[in-house]
Amino acid sequence: MSAVEVKRLKHHGGKNTRFVAVGGVTGLILQITPTEAKSWLFRYTMNGKRHAMGLGSYPTVSLSLARERARDAADAVWRGENPLRAKQSKRAVPSFSEAMGRFIEKKEPEFSSEKYAKLYRSELERYAVPEIGDTPVDEIDRRDVLRVLGPIWQEKTATAKKLRGKIEGVLDWAKVNGFREGLNPAAWKGNLEHDLASASKLIRAKQEHRPALSLSDAPQWFADLKKRGGVATRALEFLALSAVRSGEVRGATWDEIDQVAKLWIIPAERMKPGERGLRHEHRVPLTDDMLVLLDAQPRYEGSPYIFPAARGGMLTDAAMSDAMRRINAAKERGYLDARTGRPAVPHGLRSTFRDWAAEQGVDRDLAELTLAHVVGSDVERAYRRTDMIERRRIVLASWGRFLKGEGRGKVISLEVVK
Incomplete structure (x- = not known):
């Protein structure tokens, strides 16, 4: 084969790696993975055993260089030397x-x-x-x-x-x-x-661009949600009240709940990585509405999860999305994102909360901390010793009243002490 023909070679589908003899040196093979990754192999037999020796990836190793390496390996075989062992002893470079x-x-x-x-x-x-x-x-x-x-x-x-x-x-x-x-x-x-x-x-x-509930629709949507049963629906309700991410609610366990301190403590390993891939524990203040929901939620034997799937494992993201879709389907036009006209999805509830917080004059840093976003520079975070848990409790309680349609839920603008 010529260099141009080698360049044009494709995998042609399927799950198995394709092997192509390119000629020029007996045993020189181009292997092509299902993802179209190409690399060189030299196949040979010594003492009745078959061997395959890697010669590098294509196109880093060109056709001419692969043939040169294959000839050197073939010469070693002719001399009775195992080129694979020689390569391993000569090169300490790991894969x-x-x-x-x-x-x-x-x-x-x-x-x-x-x-x-x-x-x-x-x-x-x-x-x-x-x-x-x-x-x-x-x-x-x-x-x-x-x-x-x-x-x-x-x-x-x-x-x-x-x-x-x-x-x-x-x-x-x-x-x-x-x-x-x-x-x-x-x-x-x-x-x-x-x-x-x-x-x-x-x-x-x-x-x-995650489709979100419009603020004007949020109270009616929440009322429709409350009328429905099912574990996924209750998980969606808890998601709306707490303004956390779907995965954090689906993975919530009873041992993360501190009923006395009225806190839900999400461990760092379950949180989404922030800057530089670091994860931090997130404390969620439990409002009265959240505590009532938790008190009514049965504990399932053999499952640590608050909102488990049918067999006791973690609830899937699809289950919560389906619960949201059922609520949308029951409304004539559904609950649509005001900007895109697309049906609202669970993750969009965080955007709805953020819009509400902005409209109500909630301090930006306070709103961002409620969403578990990183706030301030490294220096600011080093000097700020509080996560403003009680201020965030007030914000979430007011947000809950807004969702239930109990007035506008006005929040006093709070200055953040840095």
């Missing part, structure tokens, strides 16, 4: 998978829990390892990193953003340990920022 394992082993003491450690590893194993897992860390370049991140950057932006940082960490580890040199191909500044859209802006755009 990405090997470097990843060693890097995570060093990082594990920093992780907040065993669950987070598994999550950290699982994202790399799911997205990076299939593409670059077998590639020596000194051969990984920017095109390899883009091959990992590109397919999920738009659709799964938050995951891709975290994944980029993890890949950068693995390759930084490889560099300081002498396994590679030069610019880290997973670095953002001056590198990937020129190939990928800003993750923060993409995430913000997605959040802003």
Whole structure:
């Protein structure tokens, strides 16, 4: 095959890797994964055993270079030498998978829990390892990193953003340990920022476009919600009253509730990562309406969850979305987002709360803290010793009265002490 023919080769669908003999050297194979990732193999037999030796990824290793490496390996076989063993003894450079394992082993003491450690590893194993897992860390370049991140950057932006940082960490580890040199191909500044859209802006755009209830519809929607039964519906009610994220409500357990202090304490590992991927515990003040809802919620034997699925596991996001859709379907035109005209979704309730807070003159920082957003600079957060829990209790109580249609729920503007 010519270099142009190799470039044009495709996977042609299916779940199995495609292997193509390109000619020029017996045993030289181009393997193509279902994600169209290409890499070189040299297959040979010694002492009755078949072996496959990686020669690098394409196009980092060109057709001509792959043939050159394959000829060298074939010559070694002819001399009675095993080229794979020679390569392993000569090169101490680990593959990405090997470097990843060693890097995570060093990082594990920093992780907040065993669950987070598994999550950290699982994202790399799911997205990076299939593409670059077998590639020596000194051969990984920017095109390899883009091959990992590109397919999920738009659709799964938050995951891709975290994944980029993890890949950068693995390759930084490889560099300081002498396994590679030069610019880290997973670095953002001056590198990937020129190939990928800003993750923060993409995430913000997605959040802003989640269809939300209009303020004028919110009390009627809440009244329709209260008329309905079911675990998912009660979870949706708790979501509306607390202004937290769907995942935080679905994963809520009884041991997170402090009935005496009237607090729901969400542990850091269940919170969405903030700046630099850090997670922080979030305390939610429980209003009287929330406490009444919790008191009426039965405890299901064998399940730690407040709002469990039918078999006792965590309620799915789809279950809450379906509960919202049923409420919309019962109304002639449904409850629509005032800007887009699309049916409101559970996550949009946070936008509705934010609009209400702005209309009622709630201090911006107070509203943002209620939504568990990061407020202020590192220095400001270091000096602010309070999360204003009682002020947030007043805000959520007033928000609850607004949802129930009990007046406008006017909130006095509160200055934040920094």
